[in-house]
Amino acid sequence: MNWQPTYAILIFFSTIVTYLCAYKIEKTEKKWHKKKYLIASLIINLSILFLFKYYNFFNTSVFGLLQELGIRVQLPNFKYLLPVGISFYTFQAVGYTIDVYRGDIKHEKHFGVYALFVSFFPQLVAGPIERAKNLLPQFKTYKKFDYEKAVVGVKLMVWGFFMKLVVADRLAIYVNSVYGNVEYHSSISLLTATLFFAVQIYCDFAGYSNIAIGCAKVMGFDLMTNFRRPYFAQSCAEFWQRWHISLSTWFRDYVYIPLGGNQVSKNRNYINILITFVVSGLWHGANWTFVIWGALNGFYQIVFKIFRFNPGKKGRKERRPFTYLSNIILTFVLICFSWIFFRADSFSHAFEIIKRMVSELGPIFIGDNSSFVYGIFGILLLFLKDGFDEFLPEKKIFFSSSYRSVRTLSYAVVVILIMMIGVFDGGQFIYFQF
Amino acid sequence: MKKFVKHLLLGLLAIALLDFAIGSSLEHFYFKQDSGFQYRTTYSLNHVKDDLMIFGSSRANHHYVPHVFESELDVSCYNTGRDGTYFFYQTALLKTMLKRHRPKVIVYDFYGSFEYSQSDYDRLSSLLPYYEQHEEIQEVLALKGPFEKLKTLSKIYPYNSLLLNIIKGNMEFNKERSKDFKGYVPLPNVWNNTLEPLKTASEYQFDQNKLKAFEEFIYLCKKNNIELYVVVSPVFYEYESDFSIATCEKICSEQNIPFYDFTKNHAFLRKPEWYADILHLNQIGAKKFSGMIADSLQVNSGHLKK
Numbered sequence: 190m191n192w193q194p195t196y197a198i199l200i201f202f203s204t205i206v207t208y209l210c211a212y213k214i215e216k217t218e219k220k221w222h223k224k225k226y227l228i229a230s231l232i233i234n235l236s237i238l239f240l241f242k243y244y245n246f247f248n249t250s251v252f253g254l255l256q257e258l259g260i261r262v263q264l265p266n267f268k269y270l271l272p273v274g275i276s277f278y279t280f281q282a283v284g285y286t287i288d289v290y291r292g293d294i295k296h297e298k299h300f301g302v303y304a305l306f307v308s309f310f311p312q313l314v315a316g317p318i319e320r321a322k323n324l325l326p327q328f329k330t331y332k333k334f335d336y337e338k339a340v341v342g343v344k345l346m347v348w349g350f351f352m353k354l355v356v357a358d359r360l361a362i363y364v365n366s367v368y369g370n371v372e373y374h375s376s377i378s379l380l381t382a383t384l385f386f387a388v389q390i391y392c393d394f395a396g397y398s399n400i401a402i403g404c405a406k407v408m409g410f411d412l413m414t415n416f417r418r419p420y421f422a423q424s425c426a427e428f429w430q431r432w433h434i435s436l437s438t439w440f441r442d443y444v445y446i447p448l449g450g451n452q453v454s455k456n457r458n459y460i461n462i463l464i465t466f467v468v469s470g471l472w473h474g475a476n477w478t479f480v481i482w483g484a485l486n487g488f489y490q491i492v493f494k495i496f497r498f499n500p501g502k503k504g505r506k507e508r509r510p511f512t513y514l515s516n517i518i519l520t521f522v523l524i525c526f527s528w529i530f531f532r533a534d535s536f537s538h539a540f541e542i543i544k545r546m547v548s549e550l551g552p553i554f555i556g557d558n559s560s561f562v563y564g565i566f567g568i569l570l571l572f573l574k575d576g577f578d579e580f581l582p583e584k585k586i587f588f589s590s591s592y593r594s595v596r597t598l599s600y601a602v603v604v605i606l607i608m609m610i611g612v613f614d615g616g617q618f619i620y621f622q623f
Numbered sequence: 624m625k626k627f628v629k630h631l632l633l634g635l636l637a638i639a640l641l642d643f644a645i646g647s648s649l650e651h652f653y654f655k656q657d658s659g660f661q662y663r664t665t666y667s668l669n670h671v672k673d674d675l676m677i678f679g680s681s682r683a684n685h686h687y688v689p690h691v692f693e694s695e696l697d698v699s700c701y702n703t704g705r706d707g708t709y710f711f712y713q714t715a716l717l718k719t720m721l722k723r724h725r726p727k728v729i730v731y732d733f734y735g736s737f738e739y740s741q742s743d744y745d746r747l748s749s750l751l752p753y754y755e756q757h758e759e760i761q762e763v764l765a766l767k768g769p770f771e772k773l774k775t776l777s778k779i780y781p782y783n784s785l786l787l788n789i790i791k792g793n794m795e796f797n798k799e800r801s802k803d804f805k806g807y808v809p810l811p812n813v814w815n816n817t818l819e820p821l822k823t824a825s826e827y828q829f830d831q832n833k834l835k836a837f838e839e840f841i842y843l844c845k846k847n848n849i850e851l852y853v854v855v856s857p858v859f860y861e862y863e864s865d866f867s868i869a870t871c872e873k874i875c876s877e878q879n880i881p882f883y884d885f886t887k888n889h890a891f892l893r894k895p896e897w898y899a900d901i902l903h904l905n906q907i908g909a910k911k912f913s914g915m916i917a918d919s920l921q922v923n924s925g926h927l928k929k
Contacts, residue, residue, distance in 0.1 A: 334624040343631070559787040597630075601637040605645060608779040609786060614745035 196272035199237060204307045206233050207282040208300055211289040215296040223290055230286040238279045241271050246475035274314035276472060280439055282307050285321040287443055294321050302328045311404040315397045317415040317435035324410070332409040342406030344588070344600055348574075349399030351603050354611030356567035357392035360385040362560050362612070368532060371541050375551030379542055386532050387525045388568055391419065394433065418575045420524075423500045423516035425489040428524055436472070440465050459494070463487040473531070478539060482530040489523055563610045570606075646778020649789060653752050653782060656792030660705055661752075661785070663806055667703040668719050668753060674698045674926075677806070678713045678840075679732030681706035685903045686732065686856045689805035691913035696921060698727070702806030707746055709735035710836040715750060715763040717843055722759075727926040728850045730916065731840065736867045739830035744768075751781035766832055809906035810899035818892060820861050827866065837871070841878050850926055852919075855884045856912060857891035859898045881923060885912070 210230035214223045239247075244267045252263050285306070288294045297303040306325050312318075367374050367382035374382075398415035405412045415435050422428035429437045441450075448461040463484065470483020493499065500516050533539035555561045577584060585591045587599040656662040675698045677687040683704030692700040703716060713731070720726075735743075747767050753760045754775050764771050774780045782789065791797050802808070844851040853875050855868055868884060875882035890911075891897060897908030904912055 334627065336624075336627050339627050340630070343634075559784065562787060563784065597634055597637060601634060601641055604638050605641050605779065608642065608777055608783065609645070610784055613774075613780075613783060614742075614748060 193272070199272055199275065200278055200308055203234055203237065203279060203282050204304045206230060207286050207307070208303050211286050211296045214286070214290050227286060227290045231283060234279050234283050238275060240267060241269060241275055243471070243475045250477075277316050277318055278307050278313060280318050284318070284439060284443060288321055294325070297321070297325055309405070311401040312412055315394070315401070317398055317401065317413050318439050319412060319435065323413060327410050335409055338409060339407045342403040345399045345403030345406065347600050347603055349396045349403060350607055350611070352392035352396030352399065352571065354607050354613070355563070356571050357389045357396055358612035359560060359564045359567055359610070360389040360392075363556055363564060364389055364532070366556055367554060368542070371538065371545060374545065374554055375549045376546045377551070378554040379546045381553060383525050383529055385564065387420070387521070387528050388571070390528065390531070391416070392571065418579050420521055421517055421575065421579045422520050423513065424498055424520055425486065425493055425523060426499055428520055429486075429490075436469070440469050444468055459491045462490050462494070466490065477536055478530045478533050481536070481539070482527050485527045485530065489527075566610070642777050642779050646782065649779065649782035649786070650752070652789050652793055653785065656789065658798040658803075659788065659792040661788060661792055663703070663803060664705060664749065667701070667716060667806070668757070671701045671703070671720065672699070672724055673701040674727040675700040675730070676726045676728070677702040677704055677730050677732065678717065679704045680708050680734050682734045682856050682903060683732035684806070684808055685810050685899070686909050686912055687730065687916070688807050688909050688913040691910060692917050692920075695914070695917040700805060704732065704806065705749070708749065709743055709746070710833045710840075711743070711747055711763050711766060712750065714836040714840045714843070715760055717840055718759040719753070719757045721843060721847060725847050726849055728852070728920065728924055729844060731851060731853045733853050733855045733868070733871050737829050737833050737870055738827040738867070743833070748783070751775070751783075754781055807909070809909065810903055811906055812899045813905060814859060814895050814898035814900050816895065816901070818859060818861055818895070838874065841874070841880060845878075850924055851880050853880055853882045854916065855886055857885045857888055857904060857908070859892070859895060859901050861892065862886070883919065
């Protein structure tokens with residue numbers, strides 16, 4: 190992934206293409222012509238994405254396979270690095286074109302407003318992937334400073350920085366040392382690293398989302414919620430209603446439903462689910478590990494569907510505590526297992542991790558004691574807040590106290606914790622790479 | 624808007640007050656430590672007065688036994704080696720120390736790579752607690768990034784992630800747990816693996832800052848009439864060549880600095896029982912090695928010859 194200023198040309202090009210195509214789609218009467226412009230927009234945008242993100246993967250995989258069959262063809266590799274945020278703005282622009290084609294929204298006539306929609310800086314590099322229906326009208330309304338919104342925005346940003354710097358980057362130190370040297374680590378260390386990675390990736394991305402949403406809020410814009418405490422989900426289906434919501438709903442609306450969604454036969458529906466999740470996996474990265482990760486999550490959905498297991502539909506009061514807790518744990522374990530493929534460098538690396546997890550007994554690797562303790566402390570604080578928000582939203586303590594002084598002090602303490610135990614060196618948002 | 628700005632300022636004021644109070648406490652207790660690696664850095668920077676000094680990373684710290692040098696050479700010795708610290712740290716340390724004390728001889732244990740690595744810049748954080756005290760440290764920390772000066776407006780920032788270490792360093796039990804002998808920390812365990820070959824990068828792009836830091840170290844020694852010996856201490860793997868060691872040797876030869884490479888020393892390659900791990904000698908190996916270096920200094924040093 191790369192930050193080169195010249196890559197701004199790409200986003201500008203994508204903006205022009207989708208703007209013109211959407212204009213033509215709306216202006217043209219004939220359905221076939223509308224479709225033609227939609228296809229043109231999709232091909233151009235997705236080709237750019239393919240070239241930068243998937244070409245080398247395709248080149249190595251497909252031609253590698255052909256070589257196995259005795260057919261020797263090899264294309265040169267593409268040497269440019271992946272532009273930051275390309276997957277996010279491409280999906281946002283493509284989503285807009287599809288919405289215009291479907292007649293869900295009107296084409297935005299003002300090019301500047303549309304360009305702002307594609308390149309709105311708080312969420313440009315890592316989402317949330319906004320819908321034109323939600324964001325475009327906001328650019329046209331007169332923005333008067335909104336005190337309440339600004340306060341909520343600043344608080345979201347503070348909590349986002351806590352998630353990123355105190356929890357995600359701290360846990361990354363442990364995860365990188367264990368996953369980077371699998372051959373030296375015992376099952377307990379690998380399990381701990383996997384558990385830590387689950388929390389790390391949540392805090393990395395939800396942290397960024399909070400910062401982006403908070404930043405936009407301070408300026409008076411409402412972006413969609415992207416995470417709702419996903420590790421309290423009671424089923425894998427519910428997990429995806431809480432995890433990276435903007436992307437999940439994008440795939441639902443623009444891939445799953447056009448494939449027929451659940452308005453088809455059972456078997457076809459299962460295939461649709463699998464395709465959607467595999468594409469989602471591929472969206473995350475050009476590597477077979479992401480494909481497996483996506484397929485595994487699709488498989489979970491199908492199995493849960495076959496057994497009609499969707500306890501998330503029940504209200505909180507209808508649930509039995511033990512069943513509720515075991516559902517959460519089961520879901521968490523399954524999701525953690527899939528994260529192994531997401532984090533591993535290769536297929537064989539993932540299998541080595543799983544193999545050692547079940548076979549290599551031994552003491553736990555702690556690494557730097559202090560760092561380990563800060564990591565655990567961060568996790569506890571995170572789950573304490575998420576736990577209160579999830580189970581006791583009516584409790585008015587700390588961040589939601591009815592006393593302003595308590596609320597202010599709570600956030601001041603979070604800022605102090607960031608300065609005291611946050612990691613300030615060499616961090617990167619994992620999701621920038623998508 | 625006014626209300627928001629007012630509350631934001633109040634929030635920032637609360638943070639500033641907390642930052643000052645907590646940061647000052649951390650500062651107080653950081654410099655009150657009387658054991659541990661942070662204490663040793665403070666001692667090296669602000670108090671050390673010995674004539675023979677060892678510089679380097681963990682390999683310096685665990686390989687050179689000051690008592691061996693003191694008894695063999697009749698000279699006072701201190702080991703300033705610290706885990707995970709390389710060129711920038713050592714040059715900053717020497718530069719700062721020279722303001723108040725000039726050792727006669729320095730043994731520089733060379734380990735590290737001249738290749739660019741962001742983590743080597745990140746490691747400079749270990750010098751942040753001394754930012755306010757020493758100009759020399761400020762110069763080095765500027766390499767970390769353009770905002771370092773701004774960040775140090777916070778009293779807490781220099782002690783980021785150090786809370787537990789500061790608590791430990793102030794505990795009485797830590798003196799026993801993390802015992803040092805004039806800076807040297809012995810490693811008791813024994814490595815019993817077999818010798819393995821190692822391939823290193825044959826060539827890479829130099830980090831000019833690292834090269835400059837190493838050359839500045841040499842320059843400072845020459846300028847202050849300090850005898851400098853550059854040593855690559857033993858490792859328990861066999862590598863054919865190492866680009867960084869070759870570069871170091873070349874610089875030393877150009878600057879007329881004695882250079883000793885022990886990585887291919889057969890005495891050490893045949894003795895896994897002298898190692899604690901692949902990169903570090905244990906206390907037995909350290910004593911043997913220190914004896915060898917002391918003998919060599921006795922023969923070659925103008926300042927230490929009996």
